[in-house]
Amino acid sequence: MKISEVEVRCCRRLPDAFDAGAFRTGDFSAFQFLAVTMKTDEGLSATTFGFAGRSAEGAGKLIADTLRPFMLGRDPRDRERAWHEFRTADRWWGHLPIYGYGPFDTLQWLLSAEAAGQPLYKYIGAYRDDVPVYGSSMILAKPEDYAKEALRAKAEGLKAYKLHTPGKDLEEDLEAHRLVREAVGPDFTLMSDPVSTFNLEQAIRFGRALEALGYYWYEEPLYDEDVHALRELTRTLEIPLVGTEVLAKHPYSIAECIATRVVDRVRADVSWTGGVTGVMKTARLAEAFGVNCEIHTSIFHPAEIVNLHCCAAVKNCDFFELLYPVEGFAFGLKDPLPIENGVAKLPSRAGLGVDLDWDDIDRCTVAIV
Numbered sequence: 001m002k003i004s005e006v007e008v009r010c011c012r013r014l015p016d017a018f019d020a021g022a023f024r025t026g027d028f029s030a031f032q033f034l035a036v037t038m039k040t041d042e043g044l045s046a047t048t049f050g051f052a053g054r055s056a057e058g059a060g061k062l063i064a065d066t067l068r069p070f071m072l073g074r075d076p077r078d079r080e081r082a083w084h085e086f087r088t089a090d091r092w093w094g095h096l097p098i099y100g101y102g103p104f105d106t107l108q109w110l111l112s113a114e115a116a117g118q119p120l121y122k123y124i125g126a127y128r129d130d131v132p133v134y135g136s137s138m139i140l141a142k143p144e145d146y147a148k149e150a151l152r153a154k155a156e157g158l159k160a161y162k163l164h165t166p167g168k169d170l171e172e173d174l175e176a177h178r179l180v181r182e183a184v185g186p187d188f189t190l191m192s193d194p195v196s197t198f199n200l201e202q203a204i205r206f207g208r209a210l211e212a213l214g215y216y217w218y219e220e221p222l223y224d225e226d227v228h229a230l231r232e233l234t235r236t237l238e239i240p241l242v243g244t245e246v247l248a249k250h251p252y253s254i255a256e257c258i259a260t261r262v263v264d265r266v267r268a269d270v271s272w273t274g275g276v277t278g279v280m281k282t283a284r285l286a287e288a289f290g291v292n293c294e295i296h297t298s299i300f301h302p303a304e305i306v307n308l309h310c311c312a313a314v315k316n317c318d319f320f321e322l323l324y325p326v327e328g329f330a331f332g333l334k335d336p337l338p339i340e341n342g343v344a345k346l347p348s349r350a351g352l353g354v355d356l357d358w359d360d361i362d363r364c365t366v367a368i369v
């Protein structure tokens with residue numbers, strides 16, 4: 001079986017249900033993403049979505065020019081060979097952004113699983129058939145908005161809620177965390193992700209407050225590459241520190257983070273950290289050190305469901321992350337993600353196991369490169 005065709009669609013989608021002020025930079029105006037399709041000489045075809053930052057056409061052209069010639073003619077089952085040859089090629093001349101290779105690795109896995117007649121997670125090797133889900137907030141306008149949203153998530157049956165706070169004022173961010181704890185009560189699982197907001201001193205102060213409020217984990221309070229300060233923070237606090245979702249070159253860059261406990265739990269996802277192969281390498285590496293790899297959202301549901309397959313194929317991940325409220329992100333798949341009462345159920349059909357919404361993809365396509 002050989003890869004005979006690679007199509008990269010550059011896509012843009014105006015946010016209808018999505019709050020345009022939701023991103024911290026405030027200049028968010030539309031989702032930009034890639035829809036990447038890989039076909040084989042045996043008539044198989046798979047499509048996934050790729051991240052594209054703020055320029056689908058920019059990212060699409062760069063990635064297609066680099067990875068189409070790299071992929072054509074390969075057997076999609078020879079993923080490990082492609083992985084290592086890409087690592088070398090990327091060091092020598094490619095230097096793609098962290099989100100470049102993920103969709104291409106994912107597509108090789110989907111085609112292989114399809115050819116084997118297995119759902120992806122069974123083809124990888126399943127650990128479970130369903131995964132608990134947490135709602136992961138956007139940046140909201142006021143502290144009390146988080147409390148309202150957390151209550152909604154709890155009422156919908158989600159198993160936990162994570163706050164992304166604005167990061168402009170430490171006291172205001174803490175107030176949001178306090179109000180959420182008050183609203184949902186002492187037993188509901190809560191996490192905090194300030195997304196690289198603090199210096200070390202502030203991060204210690206904030207973390208101690210989270211400990212007093214009974215938060216379950218504390219994610220990326222400092223930039224992922226602030227290795228020394230993060231290690232210090234992990235030693236200082238009781239609450240588990242979580243990070244590494246934006247470090248390039250998983251799993252190699254993560255080895256030191258795990259071995260010297262830069263953080264307590266690592267992160268990986270199919271979009272930013274090398275597709276299914278990258279996630280599995282990082283998750284298995286972490287497992288051998290007794291560490292969890294909390295799989296990070298891949299934002300777009302056609303990639304998110306690949307994350308779900310990965311979640312079901314590892315033991316050391318507590319939750320499936322779902323950006324919330326879900327309606328702002330519910331596009332790209334024909335049917336909603338298979339979540340019932342806060343539990344995501346794995347599809348039983350071969351490959352991805354669900355259908356893409358091609359009418360929507362066609363509407364969003366601005367260029368095919």
Ligand SMILES: [Mg+2]
Pocket residue numbers: 193195219220245
């Ligand atoms: Mg995060």
